[in-house]
Amino acid sequence: MPEQLTPSITRQLPPAVRFVLGLGILVGFAALGMALTTWLHLPLPASVVGLALLWAALSLGWVRLHWLEEAADGLLGVLGLLFVPATVGFIDYLSAGALWGLWLLVMLAGLLVGAGAAGLVASRLVKA
Incomplete structure (x- = not known):
């Protein structure tokens, strides 16, 4: 054809x-x-x-x-x-109470490590 x-x-x-x-x-x-x-x-x-x-x-x-x-x-x-199940799962964790501070700390640390690594890689690529 x-x-x-x-x-x-x-x-x-x-x-x-x-x-x-x-x-x-x-x-x-x-x-x-x-x-x-x-x-x-x-x-x-x-x-x-x-x-x-x-x-x-x-x-x-x-x-x-x-x-x-x-x-x-x-x-x-x-x-x-399609985002409804994810939202329901998120709301399910709102009752975690004191664990929210720990979760936020872990997420912030991950963000800083990821951003720092991306910055180092970008600066080395710019210099090359």
Whole structure:
């Protein structure tokens, strides 16, 4: 099939079918990322590996962007709802009481160490 016919054929599908196909591709890359991190014992989040693989596939032309548009737009439409579990988990820790001071101290120390390391690396890169 010629390359020029592919976009018009997929755009002729109903929006629900395009959504399901795009979601299948996204879930497939997420599963591939999970499989690779498990199999290769990578110290990276599986979702990050899956997104890197999707980016590579998009860059190489193996996956077309219009295949994912319906699913991506649908997921972005409900993005706010995806933060509800994280917010509920955060609120669950509000009752930690005295431990909040310790948590803030640990986070502040991590911030300072990370910012200091980034500053040292940046200053050495600028001098080089």
